Amino acid sequence: MEQTKPFYDFCVPYNKDDSVMRALLSELVETGYKTVAIDQSFDHSKKEAGKRGSEMFPEPHKIEHLRREFQDKLRILQRITILYVDVNVAHAMSVSQNLRKFNLIAGQPKTDAALTHCCTAFNGDLITFDPAAGSRLLVNRKAYQVAVRRGMFFEIKYAPSIADSNYRKDMIKVAQNYCTKGKSKNIIFSSGAAHEFQLRGPYDVANLAFIFGLSEDQGKNAVDRHCRQLFLKAESRRLGKTVMFVKGNGPIVFSDSSEDEQSTEDDEMKADAFEVKDETEHAIKRLKMA
Amino acid sequence: MVRIKNRYIAVQIVPYTPTQSLRLNDHSLAKILLQNVEKYHGAYGLAVIEQGFRVKYINDRTKIAIIRCLHRGQHFVSSILPLITLIGDVRAKFRTLYIGATIIQCNKFIVKHQKQFLDRVMGQLNSAKERQDLFKSVMEFDMDR
Numbered sequence: 001m002e003q004t005k006p007f008y009d010f011c012v013p014y015n016k017d018d019s020v021m022r023a024l025l026s027e028l029v030e031t032g033y034k035t036v037a038i039d040q041s042f043d044h045s046k047k048e049a050g051k052r053g054s055e056m057f058p059e060p061h062k063i064e065h066l067r068r069e070f071q072d073k074l075r076i077l078q079r080i081t082i083l084y085v086d087v088n089v090a091h092a093m094s095v096s097q098n099l100r101k102f103n104l105i106a107g108q109p110k111t112d113a114a115l116t117h118c119c120t121a122f123n124g125d126l127i128t129f130d131p132a133a134g135s136r137l138l139v140n141r142k143a144y145q146v147a148v149r150r151g152m153f154f155e156i157k158y159a160p161s162i163a164d165s166n167y168r169k170d171m172i173k174v175a176q177n178y179c180t181k182g183k184s185k186n187i188i189f190s191s192g193a194a195h196e197f198q199l200r201g202p203y204d205v206a207n208l209a210f211i212f213g214l215s216e217d218q219g220k221n222a223v224d225r226h227c228r229q230l231f232l233k234a235e236s237r238r239l240g241k242t243v244m245f246v247k248g249n250g251p252i253v254f255s256d257s258s259e260d261e262q263s264t265e266d267d268e269m270k271a272d273a274f275e276v277k278d279e280t281e282h283a284i285k286r287l288k289m290a
Numbered sequence: 291m292v293r294i295k296n297r298y299i300a301v302q303i304v305p306y307t308p309t310q311s312l313r314l315n316d317h318s319l320a321k322i323l324l325q326n327v328e329k330y331h332g333a334y335g336l337a338v339i340e341q342g343f344r345v346k347y348i349n350d351r352t353k354i355a356i357i358r359c360l361h362r363g364q365h366f367v368s369s370i371l372p373l374i375t376l377i378g379d380v381r382a383k384f385r386t387l388y389i390g391a392t393i394i395q396c397n398k399f400i401v402k403h404q405k406q407f408l409d410r411v412m413g414q415l416n417s418a419k420e421r422q423d424l425f426k427s428v429m430e431f432d433m434d435r
Contacts, residue, residue, distance in 0.1 A: 158372070204386050208373075
């Protein structure tokens, strides 16, 4: 089982300027986050759906140097946010190879039809909202419950609501809608902060739950436990139906004696009993859901 | 007889640009906080927390403050702290350190927090005089104001 540590912030927008990224990440370390995801957004509706089978989605940004720099302090994941208007995106997603390189896939629907599709059939992990588009899109009760049953998570970004009072009103409206439609299940908080001044500590964010209509526990879980669940779900989507997996921890050594099988056996295999048990449970749960 | 339940919120003020002093005292900070509560929660929110609301301690050097409010109204205070970006005329944000039910617990936490801070900063200073000065200014904890 992949280890992650609380607290989580699953939306740090990517910035080309390394100094900005560094400032953001060191502020995140200081406030007590341990797992963050760097977000890159992609507008599917602008691309023409001409060539079939070709790659539509971009490669992940190169952030190896940042990973190395914050090796012990932060675990950095990568996430893509797909903006889309219709269901054509599903086909493009199923053939894409680049998508598998991202840790998390988020959908940002632009129309009502897309929102319903996002809740019921979208092959991602997270549903997010564009604060700039206002609160025209409100999820309905049926779709929300289907999404909860599928294990999708809904994201609330707090940084825009700190910056501007209109965004704040819209985000509160969206969040309160979750509260009325389904008791605010499966909600996570993330920052979406472009500047380190907009970042807040995890406990501050949990306190924001009060104005977003969540209870105290839900608020705490929104930066901690639900994010962990989301991460596990994303991992299981990437790996398929998995009972256990082996991850290399050192250089790959090719042994001479057994060249016909297991050519990519690694130096240190980490597969203790816990991993097996947990992944099995997960697989069973997935089977039940399917 | 049920006693009155209070909550003590220990916060740190983080300015946008690093500054030495904030030129804030406890009254001005309390006023700013109450104004913000009114801005976000309206007259109702203000009325719920106004009784019993007080800034018990503020250290200009380390930028740590303790806010007291009634247990019933603590949500109204703690939920607006992340939304504040302007304190007085300084761009700054609040970072909640701890929420406790007695001021003693808050005190304990802050002392611990300050010790950690000292451990980090002490290594960067050269002379023993500077270290002593820093130690004094950071660990001073003067409650009666």
